[in-house]
Amino acid sequence: MGKRIIRALIFIFAFSITGYVIVQYGVLRASDAGLIAFKLQKPNFHLTPWVYVLYAHIVTAMLALIIGPFQIFLKPSKARIRQHRLLGYVYIISVTVSGIVSLYLSLFATGGWIAGLGFMGLDGLWVATTWIALRKIMRKDIQAHKAWMLRSYALTFAAVTLRIWLAPLVLLFGDFEAGYRVVAWFCWVPNLLVIEAVIRKKASL
Secondary structure (H helix, E strand, O other): OOHHHHHHHHHHHHHHHHHHHHHHHHHOOHHHOHHHHHHHOOOOOOOOOHHHHHHHHHHHHHHHHHHHHHHHHOOOOOOOHHHHHHHHHHHHHHHHHHHHHHHHHHOOOOOHHHHHHHHHHHHHHHHHHHHHHHHHHHOOOHHHHHHHHHHHHHHHOHHHHHHHHHHHHHHHHOOHHHHHHHHHHHOOHHHHHHHHHHHHHHHHO
């Protein structure tokens, strides 16, 4: 698959998922969303304040999701360097806020502690890789900055891969919670493995 096709697919998936989330949580009722509807079936689940934290996570995560491809694929020329820096700071703030509030959401993850640990691992690595990327560029280490930003966005892209894998996994296991336990890990671990292979391949050229 050519680089242009891969880039186009990343843009398409990022904007498609963002559009879907806007419609599902912004236009329609949040309580009608599949995950929330499933949680509402639990007698001990309280929608508030959980749903407000969810919205904070959604808004910041989707912002990072759509900013990422522009930062990664469009070269920061002299004309764009200021814009690149500004979007970079917005991306970092978005990831940081989303990652931190997601730790709270992980405590109430569908699928129990197994899913919770998966999402906590994602949140911790997501924030860490992003701040390492910032530290590298502040030290003028451009290549390392690019590599860590790729890792960061691979974790941001979990918002996409979670939705790609969830339905097949639920069908495979025949149970929503069982599928969700797996997708809590499967939405980001393969992403990291793939991007690490890409980074190492680039470094060897």
